[in-house]
Amino acid sequence: MSLSTLGVFESYRTFYGESPSLCILTTVLGFVVTALIWAQIEQALFDDPTQPPVVRYYVPFIGSMVEFGMDPIGFMRKHREQHGDFFTFLMFGRKMTVCLGSRGNDFLFNAKHSCVTAEDAYNNLTKPVFGADVVYDVPNSVLMEQKRIVKAGLSTKSFQRYVPMIIKETNDYIDKHWTKDEDTIDIFKAISELIIMSASRTLLGKEIRAQLYEGVADLYHTLDSSFTPIHFLFEWLPLPSYFSAPKAHAELESIFAKVIKARRLETNRESVDMLDVFLTSKYKDGTALTDLQATNMCIALLMAGQHTSAATTTWALLNLANQDNVRNGAYNDMKRAMGEDLPYPEFENLKDLQTLDDIVRETLRIHPPIVQVLRKVVKPIPIPESSHIIPAGNYLMASPVIAATDKAHFQDPETFKPSRWSQQDEAAEVEAEDKNSENTVNYGWGDMSLNSAKSPYLPFGAGRHRCIGEQFAYIQIKTILYVLLKRFDFKLDEKRGMPKSDYNSMVVLPEAPVSCRYIRRK
Numbered sequence: 001m002s003l004s005t006l007g008v009f010e011s012y013r014t015f016y017g018e019s020p021s022l023c024i025l026t027t028v029l030g031f032v033v034t035a036l037i038w039a040q041i042e043q044a045l046f047d048d049p050t051q052p053p054v055v056r057y058y059v060p061f062i063g064s065m066v067e068f069g070m071d072p073i074g075f076m077r078k079h080r081e082q083h084g085d086f087f088t089f090l091m092f093g094r095k096m097t098v099c100l101g102s103r104g105n106d107f108l109f110n111a112k113h114s115c116v117t118a119e120d121a122y123n124n125l126t127k128p129v130f131g132a133d134v135v136y137d138v139p140n141s142v143l144m145e146q147k148r149i150v151k152a153g154l155s156t157k158s159f160q161r162y163v164p165m166i167i168k169e170t171n172d173y174i175d176k177h178w179t180k181d182e183d184t185i186d187i188f189k190a191i192s193e194l195i196i197m198s199a200s201r202t203l204l205g206k207e208i209r210a211q212l213y214e215g216v217a218d219l220y221h222t223l224d225s226s227f228t229p230i231h232f233l234f235e236w237l238p239l240p241s242y243f244s245a246p247k248a249h250a251e252l253e254s255i256f257a258k259v260i261k262a263r264r265l266e267t268n269r270e271s272v273d274m275l276d277v278f279l280t281s282k283y284k285d286g287t288a289l290t291d292l293q294a295t296n297m298c299i300a301l302l303m304a305g306q307h308t309s310a311a312t313t314t315w316a317l318l319n320l321a322n323q324d325n326v327r328n329g330a331y332n333d334m335k336r337a338m339g340e341d342l343p344y345p346e347f348e349n350l351k352d353l354q355t356l357d358d359i360v361r362e363t364l365r366i367h368p369p370i371v372q373v374l375r376k377v378v379k380p381i382p383i384p385e386s387s388h389i390i391p392a393g394n395y396l397m398a399s400p401v402i403a404a405t406d407k408a409h410f411q412d413p414e415t416f417k418p419s420r421w422s423q424q425d426e427a428a429e430v431e432a433e434d435k436n437s438e439n440t441v442n443y444g445w446g447d448m449s450l451n452s453a454k455s456p457y458l459p460f461g462a463g464r465h466r467c468i469g470e471q472f473a474y475i476q477i478k479t480i481l482y483v484l485l486k487r488f489d490f491k492l493d494e495k496r497g498m499p500k501s502d503y504n505s506m507v508v509l510p511e512a513p514v515s516c517r518y519i520r521r522k
């Protein structure tokens with residue numbers, strides 16, 4: 001301790017007598033008050049007019065974290081009114097520049113990779129879950145190739161195989177768990193189990209699916225628990241999940257290794273799932289994916305689709321349970337498309353189930369599971385049509401739900417109204433942007449319209465990082481909804497009503513417990 005510090009303590013002791021706790025308390029209070037005052041002086045004096053406006057905060061370092069964390073959507077809407085489509089807020093020492101509306105979406109999704117990257121924003125969060133050497137743990141050019149391989153694997157031929165598998169998984173689950181004629185259950189838990197079983201069966205194969213009840217589901221769950229905002233914020237904290245996730249991952253890898261070894265011994269094996277696709281695909285330079293990459297790509301796909309599809313299916317069911325006319329309309333439309341006795345659909349039939357399609361679309365408009373799309377700025381980037389430049393080191397955050405629930409684009413935006421998608425005006429605006437393909441770009445996994453990022457409806461993102469699981473998600477969700485509606489009617493639990501959104505996970509979920517009543521159809 002320096003002499004001057006000793007001197008300060010000495011004078012404190014003289015002043016406070018022999019009471020060290022009072023001395024410590026006063027010192028701490030002194031620091032806090034100085035920090036609070038400094039935060040105000042800093043914001044007043046060092047406001048940089050070349051950067052987007054900053055949301056005022058009172059506590060240094062923590063910034064607006066509490067207000068944002070409690071209600072991110074409310075926070076973004078409120079500050080958009082004050083500052084416009086681009087503004088910055090402080091969150092645990094990180095400067096987050098929010099990019100909203102069609103301009104903001106277009107800016108983030110179409111930003112050049114030399115200026116803005118997803119891997120610098122996400123890899124700390126995703127590597128413990130997905131594993132090494134895939135997605136954000138490889139250079140962007142390799143990710144683009146991995147996406148090309150996935151896209152080729154999610155083909156019409158594989159979807160034709162998957163639909164009967166999803167139907168079987170759903171029926172087996174219902175027969176086993178929903179045995180009463182009528183019951184109130186935790187619908188999110190049930191749907192999550194249905195999603196993990198059907199995705200494991202279709203994407204990972206029957207061997208991994210067979211081991212779900214022998215511990216694999218627990219391993220997924222352990223990985224999953226490190227997929228929270230706290231892991232984005234505190235990469236340096238010794239959280240328990242930083243130790244449990246790599247352990248769970250290593251166990252999953254050894255389970256996959258045995259499956260892969262057995263498959264490699266089979267001669268003339270037909271490709272039936274995504275694991276086969278990864279084991280037989282090659283990068284452009286002719287090298288094959290390693291066994292570890294094949295394993296981790298499977299885990300990444302499963303994890304990317306798990307909460308997103310489970311939350312979407314659950315919100316869709318809750319909204320159906322809440323609106324008799326929409327639910328009955330969907331049921332009657334299923335009969336119109338498939339016949340009075342509702343035979344199980346094949347892949348080709350799914351496109352005729354228009355009402356189910358509209359229900360999924362509308363659910364994704366109001367309850368998109370991903371409300372924060374992140375990037376890190378690695379080179380200063382100017383905001384078009386403004387004098388602002390976002391410096392390197394800031395994070396960008398887009399939230400497509402803001403445009404999707406803006407009355408400038410959708411009438412009565414907070415109301416769940418699937419029929420809006422069959423009505424011309426609103427759907428036309430979305431499709432006009434999607435279909436305007438004069439200005440296209442190919443990032444290595446298919447043509448993308450540059451204009452699509454301007455659409456007010458982007459639940460699957462846009463640009464080089466656009467979701468590649470959209471078609472699979474629609475097929476899985478529509479098939480599960482069809483089977484459930486064929487066999488049961490649903491009513492909202494009157495005591496609970498519609499749940500609120502829970503923002504504690506990176507994917508927005510309905511707040512637990514999510515109860516809903518099923519009634520078996522006679």
Ligand code: HEM
Nearest residue numbers: 301304305308309312370373459460461465467468469473
């Ligand atoms: C990326 C949404 C289901 C695989 C994304 C992104 C969004 C999204 C918004 C872009 C993230 C960004 O730009 O940072 C959804 C929704 C889903 C869904 C709403 C379901 C309703 C799935 C499924 C799979 C999947 C089922 C796999 C089969 C991926 C992958 C990426 C991704 C691998 C990363 C792409 C990249 O960074 O280049 N998803 N997703 N998603 N999604 Fe999905």
